[in-house]
Structure formats: structure tokens, C-alpha cells
Amino acid sequence: MPRFAAVAGLAILVSLAAAPPAAAHSGGAVPKNALQLARQTLPADDGWAAAGAGTSGGSAADDAHVAVVRNRAELIAALGGDAATNGQNATPKIVVVSGRIDLREGKSCDDFADPAYDLDAFLAAYDPAVWGRATKPSGPLEDARVRSARVQGEQVKINVGSNTTIVGVNGARLEHGSLVLTNVSNVIVRNLEVTDAADCFPAWDPTDGSAGNWNSLYDLVSLSGASNVWIDHNTFSDGNNHDADQPLHFGRPYQVHDGATDFIRGSDLITVSWNDYYDHDKTMLIGSTDTPGVDVGKLRVTVHHNRFGNVIQRAPRVRFGQVDVYDNLYVATDEEYIYSLGVGVESSIYAENNYFRLSADITPADVIAYWKGTRITTRGNLVQISGRTPKPVDLIGAYNEAYDPDLSPDAGWTPTLRPRLDPAWAVPVLVAAGAGIRRLYR
Numbered sequence: 001m002p003r004f005a006a007v008a009g010l011a012i013l014v015s016l017a018a019a020p021p022a023a024a025h026s027g028g029a030v031p032k033n034a035l036q037l038a039r040q041t042l043p044a045d046d047g048w049a050a051a052g053a054g055t056s057g058g059s060a061a062d063d064a065h066v067a068v069v070r071n072r073a074e075l076i077a078a079l080g081g082d083a084a085t086n087g088q089n090a091t092p093k094i095v096v097v098s099g100r101i102d103l104r105e106g107k108s109c110d111d112f113a114d115p116a117y118d119l120d121a122f123l124a125a126y127d128p129a130v131w132g133r134a135t136k137p138s139g140p141l142e143d144a145r146v147r148s149a150r151v152q153g154e155q156v157k158i159n160v161g162s163n164t165t166i167v168g169v170n171g172a173r174l175e176h177g178s179l180v181l182t183n184v185s186n187v188i189v190r191n192l193e194v195t196d197a198a199d200c201f202p203a204w205d206p207t208d209g210s211a212g213n214w215n216s217l218y219d220l221v222s223l224s225g226a227s228n229v230w231i232d233h234n235t236f237s238d239g240n241n242h243d244a245d246q247p248l249h250f251g252r253p254y255q256v257h258d259g260a261t262d263f264i265r266g267s268d269l270i271t272v273s274w275n276d277y278y279d280h281d282k283t284m285l286i287g288s289t290d291t292p293g294v295d296v297g298k299l300r301v302t303v304h305h306n307r308f309g310n311v312i313q314r315a316p317r318v319r320f321g322q323v324d325v326y327d328n329l330y331v332a333t334d335e336e337y338i339y340s341l342g343v344g345v346e347s348s349i350y351a352e353n354n355y356f357r358l359s360a361d362i363t364p365a366d367v368i369a370y371w372k373g374t375r376i377t378t379r380g381n382l383v384q385i386s387g388r389t390p391k392p393v394d395l396i397g398a399y400n401e402a403y404d405p406d407l408s409p410d411a412g413w414t415p416t417l418r419p420r421l422d423p424a425w426a427v428p429v430l431v432a433a434g435a436g437i438r439r440l441y442r
Contacts, residue, residue, distance in 0.1 A: 047302025103177025
């Protein structure tokens with residue numbers, strides 16, 4: 001991004017809106033300057049995704065692999081033509097998403113349900129008072145739930161291959177589905193709204209925590225073994241399908257949403273910039289297990305100039321990775337708020353010049369959560385409580401005073417891949433003006 005990204009983004013928006021159409025490509029005409037936007041690559045110093053080979057996405061695509069898509073079938077065709085194998089398609093490609101695409105195509109949960117699946121019967125069979133809490137569900141009803149979930153997954157999961165740029169125009173929005181990046185590299189996702197990847201068939205796990213939990217399958221954007229990925233100027237939320245409106249089953253929330261953008265299983269070299277996250281629970285998980293393995297030495301992620309608006313937790317929660325979190329705006333005024341920065345096993349978080357806007361019942365000590373990790377550097381962060389004057393706060397000191405065990409104030413590394421570092425006092429204005437969709441192109 002240019003140095004003054006918010007102002008520059010508005011200038012780009014005006015110039016692109018006036019641009020004439022370019023030549024027709026697959027699926028329709030791509031406005032000339034929209035194509036210029038789609039061919040942009042990540043700047044050389046913009047976060048961890050600039051490391052290694054850098055991130056250019058589908059910028060090298062020839063005209064035959066540039067497409068405007070307006071529905072699910074066109075999206076799958078542009079990504080390679082086969083929903084099951086598109087993740088292995090490494091041909092450079094540019095996919096311009098125009099307008100709203102419902103990845104469920106109007107289908108309800110009943111349309112995905114296996115004939116042998118019935119929620120009421122499932123609840124009766126696996127009630128902890130009947131089944132117990134020592135083992136996970138098994139048997140015909142659980143098998144039917146798994147088959148139902150498989151049918152839904154085939155409909156709503158969109159596999160993305162290497163060397164791909166996906167960019168939105170005309171208020172582009174993907175609803176009720178998930179972009180899946182598995183064992184791929186060099187992918188760019190920009191200017192796209194992704195909402196409500198609700199799981200119709202959450203799994204019940206009585207062994208998850210002291211009271212058990214319902215767990216869902218689909219992230220809005222899911223990275224597994226993916227590297228050199230740039231996620232920029234997008235908007236992520238649950239739409240109008242809020243978790244707070246879901247019922248309780250077995251005394252636990254019937255959780256239908258998983259992560260917004262999760263990075264697991266050795267994913268590496270990722271930049272998450274200028275996105276708007278709001279009204280979501282499990283926002284950004286970096287590393288899915290406490291067990292050392294493929295994640296060691298990877299999960300290097302930069303998170304900058306994003307807005308986290310009333311997200312409940314995981315902004316981000318980190319295991320193993322070196323994660324640079326700077327110049328982000330956190331708005332935490334929802335009574336369901338738990339924490340923002342999760343310090344997990346062998347993680348090294350560097351949190352600088354972030355701005356935390358908290359309600360009166362949330363203390364600076366609650367911004368950080370201990371998840372078996374101890375290393376985190378915090379510097380230059382501002383906290384504003386209940387509309388009062390923002391003040392610099394030593395977040396680690398606040399945490400250590402309130403909770404045990406103490407965290408170490410040294411992440412053990414210092415970030416270098418930053419295009420700029422804005423002062424925390426400027427973050428609310430810059431992020432409000434620059435984060436989310438429609439900042440680059442309408």
C-alpha cells in the first residue's frame with residue numbers, strides 16, 4: 001500500500017470508477033483499471049507474505065485465465081473447472097467476483113441432510129445423561145451427521161489453487177461458504193466480503209473442555225499448509241446469522257460458525273492487511289494444535305491495519321508462529337467479549353501501536369489471554385475505555401498484575417517487514433477510512 005493508504009485508496013476508487021471497460025474476458029468484460037488492480041502484487045516489504053518468493057498471486061495470468069464471475073458455477077469454472085481438484089490447479093489465474101454469490105444456491109440445511117439424520121434423535125441419543133462424557137459420539141446417527149456434513153461441504157467449500165488472485169468488484173460478496181487454500185502457495189484475496197459460513201451439522205464433543213462443546217467445520221477463509229498468501233481489504237462477518245441467536249443444546253451454545261480466517265498445519269508467510277472483521281466469535285486461529293509438528297518454524301503472519309469490531313476472541317490466537325500485530329483497531333464493547341491476543345504454545349507475538357477501544361466493564365488486563373505460551377512484546381499501544389481519553393498502557397504489565405502465570409515481555413524477535421508504522425493515535429481514523437471492501441474498487 002502507498003504511505004497514506006486511506007487517502008490513496010479513495011483516489012484509486014475515484015479513478016477506477018471512471019475507467020472504461022477493457023476487452024471482454026471469460027464471463028464478461030473486466031473494467032480496465034479493475035484488471036490493473038487484479039494484477040497488483042504484494043509490495044516487497046509488506047509483512048511476512050513478502051518473504052521468500054513474495055506474493056504475486058495470479059498477476060501473470062494470460063487473457064484466457066482472466067474471468068468475471070457472477071455465480072457459483074462460474075467461480076468454480078474460473079478456478080480450474082472442477083470443484084474437487086481446483087486446489088491442485090496452479091495455472092496463474094485472475095478471478096474477478098462481481099456482485100453477490102450465494103454458495104448454497106438457496107439450499108437449506110434440510111437439502112443437505114442425510115435421510116437417516118434427525119437432530120432431535122441425535123440430541124436424544126448423545127445427551128450426556130444418556131451417552132456420558134467420556135467418549136465422542138459414534139454409531140448410526142453420528143455416521144448420518146457426518147454424511148450430511150460431507151454433502152454440505154461439497155456444496156459450500158470453494159477450493160483455490162496456487163498462483164491465484166481473487167478480487168471483488170460491484171460489492172462482491174460470497175455468502176454461506178468457505179474459500180479453502182490447502183497445500184498451495186502464492187494466493188491473493190482482495191476487496192471481497194465473505195459472510196456466514198454456517199455449518200448445518202455441528203459436531204458434539206463431550207470431551208472438549210469441562211462441559212463439552214459443539215464444533216463447526218467451515219472458516220470464511222481457511223489456510224492449511226498454505227504459504228505466501230495476502231488477504232487484503234476484505235470484510236468478514238456472520239452476516240445476519242449471529243451465534244448469540246443459536247439455541248443451547250446440552251447446556252452449550254450450538255456453534256454453527258468456526259473461524260473467520262484461520263491458518264493451520266504449517267501455513268506460513270501470510271499478510272493480513274486492511275480487513276474489517278466484525279460480529280464474529282473465533283476470529284483468527286494461527287496454529288490448530290499444541291503438539292509440535294509441521295507448525296514449528298512456520299506460522300509466520302503479519303496482521304496490520306485491520307478493524308476487529310466486537311469480535312469475541314482470537315484476534316489472533318497464536319501457537320508456534322512469529323506473529324506481527326500492529327496498527328490494528330480493536331473495538332470491544334460487546335458483553336460477550338473474551339480477549340483479543342491469545343498467547344499459545346511456543347508463540348512469539350509482537351504487538352505494537354494498536355488501538356483498543358473498550359467498554360467500561362473490560363479492563364486492559366483482559367486484552368491478552370494465556371494459552372500455554374509466555375512470550376509477547378507489547379509497545380506503543382493505546383487503550384480508550386468508555387469514550388474517555390486514550391492512554392498508553394503496558395498490556396503485559398496489566399495482565400501480569402491481574403493473572404497468573406506471568407508473561408515474558410520479550411517475544412524474542414523484532415519485525416522488519418513493514419511498509420510503515422503509524423502512531424497508535426492515528427489508527428482509528430486511518431483504519432475507519434481504509435479497512436474493508438469498497439476502499440480499492442466498488
